[in-house]
Amino acid sequence: MTPVARHLSERWGVLEALQTRPSIPGLIRELARVVAGAAAPPVVLAGFSWGAWLGILYARRYPEQVAKLILIGCGPLEEKYLHRLRRNREKRLDPGLRDELQSLETTLLSPALSDHRKKKAMVRLGEIYSRIDAFHPLKKPLDGVNPDPRLYIQVWREAARYRKTGELLRSAHSLSCPVVAIHGDFDPHPLAGVVEPLRRLPRFRWIQLENCGHKPWIESGARARFYRLLEQEVESS
Numbered sequence: 001m002t003p004v005a006r007h008l009s010e011r012w013g014v015l016e017a018l019q020t021r022p023s024i025p026g027l028i029r030e031l032a033r034v035v036a037g038a039a040a041p042p043v044v045l046a047g048f049s050w051g052a053w054l055g056i057l058y059a060r061r062y063p064e065q066v067a068k069l070i071l072i073g074c075g076p077l078e079e080k081y082l083h084r085l086r087r088n089r090e091k092r093l094d095p096g097l098r099d100e101l102q103s104l105e106t107t108l109l110s111p112a113l114s115d116h117r118k119k120k121a122m123v124r125l126g127e128i129y130s131r132i133d134a135f136h137p138l139k140k141p142l143d144g145v146n147p148d149p150r151l152y153i154q155v156w157r158e159a160a161r162y163r164k165t166g167e168l169l170r171s172a173h174s175l176s177c178p179v180v181a182i183h184g185d186f187d188p189h190p191l192a193g194v195v196e197p198l199r200r201l202p203r204f205r206w207i208q209l210e211n212c213g214h215k216p217w218i219e220s221g222a223r224a225r226f227y228r229l230l231e232q233e234v235e236s237s
Contacts, residue, residue, distance in 0.1 A: 001016065001046075001048050001051070001072075001217075002016060003217050003218075004046070004048075004217050004230070007217075007227055008230065008231070008234065011231070011234075012234060013039070015034060015035070015038055015039055015043075017030070017031050017034045017035075019054075019151075019155075020151070022150070022151055022154045022155065023154065023155070023158060024054070024057060024155065024158050024159065024162065027054060027155065028054070028057055028058050028061055028062075031054070031058055032058070032061075032062055032065070035062075035065055041064070041065040041066075041067075042064065042065055042066055042067035042177075043065060043066065043067060044066075044067055044068045044070065044233070044234050044237045045058065045059065045066050045068070045069050045070070046069075046070040046072060046230070047069075047070070047071060047072065047074075048072040048073055048215070049072075049073050049074070049075060049189075049214065050075065050155075050156070050159060051072075052071035052072060052073070052074035052075070053074070053075065053077075053159060053162075053163075053168060055069050055070075055071065056069065056071075056168065056171050056172050056175065057162075057168070057171050059175055059177055060171040060172075060174050060175065063175075063176055063177065066177045067177060067178075067237045068177055068178045068179075068180065068233065068237045069175065069177055069178070069179045069180070070179075070180050070181075070182065070230070070233055071179065071180070071181040071182070071194065072181075072182050072183075072216065073182075073183060073184065073187055073189060073214045073215065073216070074181055074183070074189070074194045075189050075193070076163075076189060076190055076192075076193025076194065077163065077168055077169050077172055077193060077194060077197040077198070078163065078169060078193060078197055079163055079164055081190050081192060081193030084190040084192070084193070085188055085189055085190060085193075088188035088189075088190070089129075089132060089133075089188045092132040092188070093132065097128065097132075100124075100128070101125070101128060104121045104124055104125050104128075105121075105125070107121040108121045108122055108125065108149060108153070109153070115149060115150065118149035118150075119147060119148075119149055121149075122147040122149050122152065123147060126147070129214075130214075130215070130218075132188070133187065133188055133213050133214035133215070134186075134213035134214065134215065134218060134219065135184065135186040135211050135212055135213040135219055135221070135222070136211065136219060136220050136221055137213070137215075137218045137219060137220065138218050138219075138220050138223070169197055172197060172198060172201075173197075173200065173201070175201060176203075177203065178203040178204075178205075178237075179198065179201055179203060179204045179205075180204075180205050180206070180207065180233055181194050181195065181198070181204075181205070181206040181207070182206075182207050182209065182216065182226065182229060182230070183206065183207070183208055183209065184208070184209045184211075184212030184213050184214060184216055184219070184222065185208050185209065185210055185211070185212060186211065186212055186213045187212070187213055187214045188213075188214065189214065191206070191208060194206065207229055209222045209225060209226060209229075210222065212226070
C-alpha cells in the first residue's frame with residue numbers, strides 16, 4: 001500500500017508498517033511497537049486484503065489504540081464464502097493460465113525446492129492475481145514487491161486456521177470502534193463475505209466502488225473516488 005500511504009502523507013502523518021514476524025501474535029506485537037513508538041494513539045488503521053484481517057485482530061487486542069478501522073479489499077471472514085472467491089477467479093482464467101497457477105502453487109509449497117525458486121514463483125503468482133483481480137488497472141504498476149516465501153507460508157497457514165476455527169470472526173464481532181469496508185464491485189473476494197459477518201456491529205458501514213477490482217489505487221476508473229473516500233474517512237475520525 002505504499003502509493004496509498006504516500007498519497008495520504010500529503011495531509012496527515014502516515015505509518016506504513018512492514019510485516020517481518022513469522023506469526024500472527026508476533027505481527028500484532030510488532031505493529032503495537034510501531035504505533036507506540038511513532039504515533040499518538042488512537043489511530044486510524046487501514047488494512048488491505050490480509051492486512052484487513054490483521055487490522056481486525058489488532059483492534060481486538062488493542063481497542064484503545066484504534067479510532068477507526070478501514071478494511072480495503074478484505075478477504076471473506078468465513079470459509080463458507082471461499083467457493084465464491086474461487087468461482088469468481090476461475091471464470092477469469094484461460095486453461096493455460098490455470099495450469100500455470102497450479103504449477104506455481106505447487107512450487108511455492110514444495111519443501112524440497114530452494115527459497116530462490118519459491119520467491120520467483122511467488123512474484124509470478126502476484127503478477128497473475130493482480131491481473132485477474134483488476135478491472136481496468138493503470139498501465140504503469142504502482143506496487144513493488146519483495147516477497148518472503150517462508151514468512152508468507154507460515155503466516156497464511158495460521159491466518160487460514162484463524163478463519164476456519166472462527167477466531168477471526170470472534171475478533172471481528174468484539175470490535176467497538178467504527179469499522180468501514182471499502183470494496184470494489186469487480187473484486188473476486190465476495191463483499192458478502194465481509195458484510196454479512198459484520199452486519200451485527202453497531203458502527204459498521206460499507207462502500208462499494210464501481211468498476212473496481214481488488215486494489216482500488218491501481219484502478220484507472222475508481223482510483224480518484226477511492227482516495228476521496230479514504231480522505232473523508234480519515235478526516236471524520
